[in-house]
Amino acid sequence: MEKAKEFYSQAKRALLTAYSDTGAAIRAINEVQLDYYLMKPWDPPKEKLFPIIDELLDDWKNHVIPTFKGIRIIGLQYSPKSHELKDFLRGNLIPYQWVDFESNPEAREMMATFNIDEKDLPVVITSDGNPMIDPSIRDVATEIGLQPDAQEEVYDVIIIGAGPAGLAAAVYGASKGLNTLLIEKRAPGGQAGTSSRIENYLGFPNGLSGEELTRRAITQAKRFGAEFLSPQEVVSIEVNDGYKIIHLRDETMVKAKCIVITTGVVYRKLDVKGxxxxxxxxxxxxxxxxxxxxxxxxxxxxxxxxxxxxxxxxxxxxxxxxxxxxxxxxxxxxxxxxxxxxxxxxxxxxxxxxxxxxxxxxxxxxxxxxxxxxxxxxxxxxxxxxxxxxxxGARPYTGWLESTILKTDRGFIETGKELMLNPEFKRVWHEKREAALLETCSPGIFAAGDVRACAMNRVASAVGEGAMSIKMIHEYLAEN
Ligand SMILES: Cc1cc2nc3c(=O)[nH]c(=O)nc-3n(C[C@H](O)[C@H](O)[C@H](O)COP(=O)(O)OP(=O)(O)OC[C@H]3O[C@@H](n4cnc5c(N)ncnc54)[C@H](O)[C@@H]3O)c2cc1C
Structure with missing residues (x-):
């Protein structure tokens, strides 16, 4: 496997091993980043072998770039706009072919065909062969079939941010019959979606990529009926008569009975010259x-x-x-x-x-x-x-959030017990009951995952909190 990896670094690697020799599998996981290990015997193959091969092929297909089909981006390697387009498509699990203007001779041929000039770059060539000159992310999102507008006016629960916490909340919310909307400003998966290999998530001894986790989670959430709005950014929340009104970047709004804020964190900017x-x-x-x-x-x-x-x-x-x-x-x-x-x-x-x-x-x-x-x-x-x-480092994505939601000095959202220790809590909380474990100082608005003060900053804890928030929402809805 070590030898094969030199030649085919992107090929999936699976090992068939005996139960008594899990050591071989562990060594292979560590040394060649094994994608899967199967226990002998693999009979019946229909049950034990083929589904694994199918899954590995699916994941591989997700990354492989077709040479003559699908979306192509012609651009300059060191152009921030080209990077933004690539990052957006990759984050949304859309395969594309990158055609570098400077190093790939095909770029000029394609540009001549479509009569495109260097100053028009970057250009996205759609799978139907239509050129989109210097397109906005929203235009590309529409092209790839994403949904930037909500279908309904009021939801039981709106989840803001589709990282692991938000995806888990969407899966549990929709599966429990709540009318659920998940809103994401960039791409599903959040930080975890950018991870090349998550090795400590329970049940995946050989690790899984953030993309694979995201692909599985978003499919699961949609299968249960959650609606997914992306790319769409929440810019503020207003509470009116118990309803939560969510204002979006494009100046539209949508209402919810409950909200889960799962906006996570973003890297700090490196603030040095140049x-x-x-x-x-x-x-x-x-x-x-x-x-x-x-x-x-x-x-x-x-x-x-x-x-x-x-x-x-x-x-x-x-x-x-x-x-x-x-x-x-x-x-x-x-x-x-x-x-x-x-x-x-x-x-x-x-x-x-x-x-x-x-x-x-x-x-x-x-x-x-x-x-x-x-x-x-x-x-x-x-x-x-x-x-x-x-x-x-990481700073929470809470700059947009009203000052009425209590946060720590560093901007993390306070919930539950820690929140109740905040001297401001008594002034803003008017309920007879205590705040629930993941509830913010605004009743019916919950926070889960890395955005929450005292979070564990792990995929598993974010997923756990996302799931827990739905339990608390059920209790809140039953009371109100
Ligand atoms: C490269 C990398 C590797 C990692 N590897 C591991 C690992 O191996 N194991 C592990 O346990 N943990 C790992 N972590 C940590 C783990 O990924 C995080 O703890 C986890 O992703 C937190 O999930 P979250 O849902 O709380 O937030 P995030 O993952 O940060 O997701 C928040 C989402 O909210 C969206 N959002 C933000 N603001 C808005 C808004 N206003 N409107 C709409 N959407 C918004 C963001 O775009 C983002 O998609 C890794 C992190 C990184 C960056």
């Missing part, structure tokens, strides 16, 4: 999955020492010449899981640079060099860098 000039042009926040393939033979830097940074390093190392993880601390041990540290140690083209931080980004039209500071000696060195992926 970085903002190259965002989307060599500097990327998260987005390692979208740009990894363009990093082949390049020098890549990753800023951050948590699991998300480690996963990104492992993924990008499949393509890049070299990956350097920049951390301020001594080592990764206090911030990253041991299984990832072990994988990184065994990957020859990844280096961990401790006591290091980016102090400046330089380049012409895109990132070319970084200035790195040794935080112990203060010494600054210049390195060639074709890409920098930033995975530092």
């Amino acid at each position: 970085v903002s000039d190259f965002t989307g042009a060599g500097v990327y926040y998260g987005a390692a999955m979208t740009e990894a393939a363009e990093c082949s033979n390049k020098e890549v830097y990753i800023s951050g020492g948590e699991n998300s940074a480690g996963q990104a390093a492992m993924y990008v190392a499949n393509y890049a010449k070299h990956v350097t993880i920049l951390i301020r601390r001594d080592s990764l041990t206090s911030s990253m899981s041991q299984y990832l540290i072990d994988q990184i140690d065994k990957t020859p083209n990844i280096t961990v640079a401790s006591h290091s931080e980016v102090v400046e980004a330089q380049g012409d039209t895109h990132l070319e060099r970084l200035h790195l500071k040794d935080t112990q000696t203060g010494e600054i060195r210049e390195v060639v860098a074709h890409a920098l992926f930033v995975f530092i």
